[in-house]
Amino acid sequence: MPIHLRFQASDSDIIEMVRHGNEHGLEILYRSCRAPVTAYLKRNGGSDDDADDLLQEAVVVAWEQIRTERFRGESSLQTYIVAVVKNLWFRRLAQRKREKPGLLEPDTIADGELSALELLIEDEQTTAVARVMETLGDPCRTLLLLYYYEERSMKQIAEQMGYANADTVKAKKYQCRKILQRRLEALENRVP
């Protein structure tokens, strides 16, 4: 088992790094939270692989929250990460329960809640979009990621990608959406 260096960055340092898009902050966050997350999941029936997977996901959630200015800093980053891991773990446990036979009966699903089948279809569709996104080259892929994932404004994307103005970005985004749509339709048509 390799010995990892412990990083002694404060929360404010990490948040500042994430805000500036420095992905080293992700690594620091992951390493600083691994011990408590692993301990929690092992106490609750999880494994090292579960801890690894969920922690990566939680760190990415934290990244997204910080990048979109939704992280309010009411708790420490470690507390926030552990809380996200707990929610993800409860959701994963619930998903595993649903995957058992008999749980797909309509009368067992509350009103307004997606059934396991609907969730499965939705998951497949979003996975298909993500797969098509991988086939998109730049600048479309970067532009769409900045707009939908990073939730940057047209003006910010124009400055970051070197477009003339927000209108130019808007037009370019429209073109990229069309390309994505066509490739997605083509993918759906190939699936029997």
Add this chain to the structure above:
Amino acid sequence: MSNQMHVTGDADALERYVLNRMTANERSQWENHLRECAGCREIVRSELMIVQGVRRAGRDALKQRLRDRLYHSPGDRVGIPWVRIVSIAATIVLLVGIGIYGRWLYLRTPQEAGKSERVSAMAEKQDSPAPAPTSPLPHERAARIQSEEQPSPSSPSLSKNLSSNITRRPLATPAVEAAAPLKGEVAVNSQQLPAADVAGASSKPAATAAVALSTGSWAIAQVLQDETSKAKADAGGIAYSTSSQQLEQKRVSDDRRAFFKSASKKANEPSQMESLSRSDSVMPAVPQLHGGGLRDERKIILSFASRRSEEQSQTESLSLSDTTLPALIRQDSSSIVVTIFIAPSDSVSYAGRQFVHWISEDSLIIHAGVRKLGLRLPRTK
């Protein structure tokens, strides 16, 4: 929002809805419309699917980069525990360093110790007056002896007076004054010093004149054994079955036995002394050599001098032969000075290699080149 105003007609509003950028009031209106418009719900769901798909793509890419950082960062590359390797390497370097330092200390200590001893000896030498470049001639030594005898050492005619004093002095009685004051003498064991150091130290008494020794007495230095002749005898077939240590003990015992047997007969017996028959007029000036040993906590200082014509008159009545040499012994409370007058035919060099072989209460055996010389020492005062 009316039923005629479908969401498909406003792309910007649709994006604001799926991106959650609407105001609460606007969002409420949209949700009321979506409950009534199935087509609009499908459009919104399709838009949400695109947004969620793009976000999943971004999230997957970010997670992949995170994994790359975690498992392929310089600290974890191909699973090599660099920190542990560095720790082990540092430990090895530390241990090697300690070993080198320890060896350096081990090697340094005796050298430094020897150096400091030499430095100390040199410092003491520097404290004393500079040694004479050559050994004083016998008449000069006699002059020094006389000068120490006289209350006023500044007399210019000491040399002449001394010569007359020596010639008048009876040989068998302690009548010769000390020639070499010993203050500042380095107490060294002759076995620890090379001949050059011994020779260098020997010149100091000749140059210092601070403490006078008591009157000396003539004695016989008995030649106990000639190493060259013994080596020939050994080569002739004498075999020793004992170890080298036992052999050495036996040789010492034999030497002592022979010495005491001879010395008891000849020492302090002027009537049995033989005349000095050798001519030593051609003998050049010989540097004094001395070594030292401890006896009754007094320094034993050995010096060798050639037998000059001036001493001839002093030593002619001593028993001299191939196996005896005249010796002058002087002493004070802290030292005993033994001056052995070697035969003119003997090389001074062998005398310079002397070292103490045996010291007891009343006897001294030294190596003098290829010879061993035995001396009976005066009793401790």
